[in-house]
Amino acid sequence: xxxxxxxxxVAIVDDDDSVRCTLxxxxxxxxxxxxxxxxxxxxxxxxxxxxxxxxxxxxxxPGMSGLELQAVLNAARCKxxxxxxxxxxxxxxxxxxxxxxxxxxxxxxxxxxxxxESVRAALDR
Amino acid sequence: MSDVDKMKRTTGPVASLALRYGLALAxxxxxxxxxxxxxxxxxxxxxxxxxxxxxxxxxxxxxxxPGIFAAVLSSVVRDFLFDPHTSPESRILxxxxxxxxxxxxxxxxxxxxxxxxxxxxxxxxxxxxxxNLKREIAKHNQVEAExxxxxxxxxxxxxxxxxxxxxxxxxxxxxxxxxxxxxRVQGFDPKGIQPRFEEFLQRVxxxxxxxxxxxxxxxxxxxxxxxxxxxxxxxxxxIRDARSVxxxxxxxxxxxxxxxxxxxxxxxxRQAEKERERLREAQADLAHVSRMTAMGELTASLAHEVNQxxxxxxxxxxxxxxxxxxxxxDLGEAREAAQGVIRNAKRAAEIINRIRSISKKxxxxxxxxxxxxxxQEMIALLRTETKxxxxxxxTELSAELPKVxxxxxxxxxxxxxxxxxxxxxxxxxxxxxxxxIRSQRVDNRTLMISxxxxxxxxPPHQVDRIFDAFFTTKSHGIGMGLRISRSIVExxxxxxxxxxxxxxxxxxxxxxxxxxxxxx
Numbered sequence: 001x002x003x004x005x006x007x008x009x010v011a012i013v014d015d016d017d018s019v020r021c022t023l024x025x026x027x028x029x030x031x032x033x034x035x036x037x038x039x040x041x042x043x044x045x046x047x048x049x050x051x052x053x054x055x056x057x058x059x060x061x062p063g064m065s066g067l068e069l070q071a072v073l074n075a076a077r078c079k080x081x082x083x084x085x086x087x088x089x090x091x092x093x094x095x096x097x098x099x100x101x102x103x104x105x106x107x108x109x110x111x112x113x114x115x116x117e118s119v120r121a122a123l124d125r
Numbered sequence: 126m127s128d129v130d131k132m133k134r135t136t137g138p139v140a141s142l143a144l145r146y147g148l149a150l151a152x153x154x155x156x157x158x159x160x161x162x163x164x165x166x167x168x169x170x171x172x173x174x175x176x177x178x179x180x181x182x183x184x185x186x187x188x189x190x191p192g193i194f195a196a197v198l199s200s201v202v203r204d205f206l207f208d209p210h211t212s213p214e215s216r217i218l219x220x221x222x223x224x225x226x227x228x229x230x231x232x233x234x235x236x237x238x239x240x241x242x243x244x245x246x247x248x249x250x251x252x253x254x255x256x257n258l259k260r261e262i263a264k265h266n267q268v269e270a271e272x273x274x275x276x277x278x279x280x281x282x283x284x285x286x287x288x289x290x291x292x293x294x295x296x297x298x299x300x301x302x303x304x305x306x307x308x309r310v311q312g313f314d315p316k317g318i319q320p321r322f323e324e325f326l327q328r329v330x331x332x333x334x335x336x337x338x339x340x341x342x343x344x345x346x347x348x349x350x351x352x353x354x355x356x357x358x359x360x361x362x363x364i365r366d367a368r369s370v371x372x373x374x375x376x377x378x379x380x381x382x383x384x385x386x387x388x389x390x391x392x393x394x395r396q397a398e399k400e401r402e403r404l405r406e407a408q409a410d411l412a413h414v415s416r417m418t419a420m421g422e423l424t425a426s427l428a429h430e431v432n433q434x435x436x437x438x439x440x441x442x443x444x445x446x447x448x449x450x451x452x453x454x455d456l457g458e459a460r461e462a463a464q465g466v467i468r469n470a471k472r473a474a475e476i477i478n479r480i481r482s483i484s485k486k487x488x489x490x491x492x493x494x495x496x497x498x499x500x501q502e503m504i505a506l507l508r509t510e511t512k513x514x515x516x517x518x519x520t521e522l523s524a525e526l527p528k529v530x531x532x533x534x535x536x537x538x539x540x541x542x543x544x545x546x547x548x549x550x551x552x553x554x555x556x557x558x559x560x561x562i563r564s565q566r567v568d569n570r571t572l573m574i575s576x577x578x579x580x581x582x583x584p585p586h587q588v589d590r591i592f593d594a595f596f597t598t599k600s601h602g603i604g605m606g607l608r609i610s611r612s613i614v615e616x617x618x619x620x621x622x623x624x625x626x627x628x629x630x631x632x633x634x635x636x637x638x639x640x641x642x643x644x645x
Contacts, residue, residue: 022438063515
């Protein structure tokens with residue numbers, strides 16, 4: 001599967017509705033359009049990976065985890081700059097994510113400035 | 126009358142006809158012999174006197190007809206055998222004497238018969254009275270024996286229940302009756318003399334004396350019932366707990382006559398109550414420890430559960446600030462974001478409250494509880510866990526459940542334990558992971574809650590053992606969860622049992638009861 005960045009879409013994958021929706025609102029207030037997915041499977045099934053310029057994903061989710069999603073995308077040679085947000089991330093997870101090419105690893109709750117800067121940086125690549 | 130006749134005829138001195146006329150014949154013959162003997166010895170002529178005696182004897186012993194026969198026979202004997210040469214005048218005189226005597230004797234015999242009859246009647250009457258008296262005495266004896274037996278039963282019952290009964294007249298009166306058990310309860314010798322009220326008070330613990338004297342005094346003043354608990358000091362120094370109840374007996378005009386009542390030794394009962402209380406406390410402590418252990422295992426999960434709404438709230442607050450600090454602040458967007466903050470902060474607070482309520486330690490508090498609500502709350506609290514292991518939760522909650530009288534925290538502990546067990550059983554299962562929580566009404570008072578999973582199930586040989594203490598199939602856990610859950614359910618008057626689900630998984634069911642019957 002090839003992966004060309006056609007637009008500058010920000011995809012948010014989090015199973016928690018309130019976190020996902022408020023995150024979208026936050027990005028909207030910064031002028032960044034985004035799309036939410038309630039699971040890794042939903043995101044992969046949407047066929048919008050190609051147009052995704054930045055992926056924000058939770059790590060622990062029912063079904064496929066955020067790290068697994070990253071692995072699947074890497075395997076498909078679809079390297080999307082990824083920001084992990086997690087409620088219970090440990091150091092090991094953090095290293096694993098960054099080794100696999102993550103641009104940021106943020107524990108919840110996170111600072112909006114850092115997140116938005118990271119997203120902007122990803123989009124500017 | 127006829128009875129008396131019969132009796133006379135059969136039991137009289139001369140019974141048969143032959144004997145009676147024989148007596149007449151024999152007595153007249155004897156008179157003739159005696160008179161002949163007198164004549165032989167030249168004694169005065171006496172046949173008349175002897176004959177009269179013979180007639181009288183016959184009348185007396187053999188009755189009227191043989192008597193008349195004896196009189197006729199005497200005339201004939203005198204006229205033709207004893208003195209055949211007598212003058213016709215003397216013959217007539219003798220016949221006349223015999224006749225008159227016979228008539229006289231007839232009368233005498235009748236009077237005698239009447240007398241006999243009356244005596245017989247009187248005797249019968251007396252016999253009857255005597256029999257009646259005997260019967261009365263027998264009855265009285267029986268009643269007395271029954272009374273004694275019932276008294277013995279009562280005394281035995283008093284002994285077994287440590288309950289003595291008494292009667293007491295207020296001053297200037299005193300104790301009027303003390304049952305044997307009263308002596309024993311108060312530490313007196315049951316064979317000793319009945320104690321006076323003063324002596325009773327002396328056996329009461331000094332700290333209790335003034336109080337009970339006051340209770341009794343005010344009850345007497347108001348002619349009311351009284352009831353008090355007190356301590357008794359036995360002669361050996363042993364202190365016993367007792368309770369006395371008194372009921373006033375009033376005349377029809379409302380004057381107080383006396384009190385009747387009971388003294389009960391409640392020491393053993395108190396002791397048992399204290400033991401039960403201690404057991405309840407120990408059980409509550411154990412349940413709390415077990416709850417805290419389970420909560421400890423869930424710490425990460427619960428922290429995550431709280432972190433989610435906090436993250437959402439922080440996102441919302443950041444968004445709000447951004448809308449406000451733009452070159453052209455957008456108040457509408459800012460307000461919307463702020464409302465989201467409120468919503469999410471409240472959600473976080475709710476979760477914390479749930480965690481706190483299930484973690485708190487306190488004595489078991491039973492209140493009316495909505496089981497469905499408890500189930501929903503528990504599902505919400507464990508959502509992170511179910512998500513983490515990709516377990517889908519299905520609920521089938523009956524809308525027509527009566528409320529139950531239960532300790533909500535403990536019921537939730539049972540639910541948490543069953544749900545966590547279900548998740549554990551499905552962790553490594555390949556098939557679909559589904560947890561079904563069902564609530565349904567069994568009858569008017571009972572409802573049943575079921576937790577079913579699609580996990581590894583329970584091997585048949587372990588069905589009986591899973592409720593044993595320290596039995597566990599997990600690498601973590603101490604094997605107390607189901608044991609404690611069962612003791613919680615049973616202390617609520619319900620049952621907790623397990624069933625293997627074919628083809629895979631297990632079901633746990635438990636029952637709870639509504640406090641009163643509700644309409645069907």
